[in-house]
Amino acid sequence: MRSLLKRHCRAGSGWRSTAISCGTSCPGSPLSSRPTPRWNLGVDIRSSSEALVELQRGDIDIAIGRYDRVPKGIVKEPIMESSVSLVCVKNHPLLRKRTPQIEDIGRYRLVTLPRRNSTRRLINKAFFKARIKMHNCIEAGTCQTVCSFVESGLGVGLIHTLCAGRDGGGKLGYLDMSHCLGSVEFSVVYRNGRPASPVFARMLEVCTAPDDKHPRKMVGRL
Incomplete structure (x- = not known):
């Protein structure tokens, strides 16, 4: 589930959706004539x-x-x-603050997601x-792009915690900002009364079932 959400964030951060379609092989196709239908x-x-x-269609x-x-x-x-x-480059002054405030971030050029x-x-x-006014704000299409701009020295960034800690070189540092920015919610949506085929039921189970490795709430993870 977490890997799907990371793909979702790479593709367009909070304003994109991962769309999943699951169904049997089309009638008349070579696969549909087999004893066990393919999905x-x-x-x-x-x-x-x-x-x-x-979804509605x-x-x-x-x-x-x-x-x-x-x-x-729609459910x-x-x-x-x-x-x-x-997100800041390592050794940035903001990383020395355990709980930086909006006022602290406002002193630097901000790189973040589109309006x-x-x-x-x-x-x-x-x-x-x-x-606090945003000075010289730079917009980036995805959290991954925000991190790339920050690594290039263009400013400090704000991204989903879900996307944090993915820079391979370890050149960036992260601080959770839930104390002043709260959190964002990701949901799964589907049609009400949709026939529960085995593959649909299994996919919905994968999407909605939390476990120890993939907690429902990713706050203060870093």
């Missing part, structure tokens, strides 16, 4: 609005992402929360509440 599993990237439309079976609201006939189940983390991103709106709200 087709497709995993694609969609915007959250596109995923909801395709029946083009996909499950979508994973961030959904504030869903239309009638939404929260599966994980992720806090927002500060249309729901996580960015959460960040903007926190800056507005603290009466």
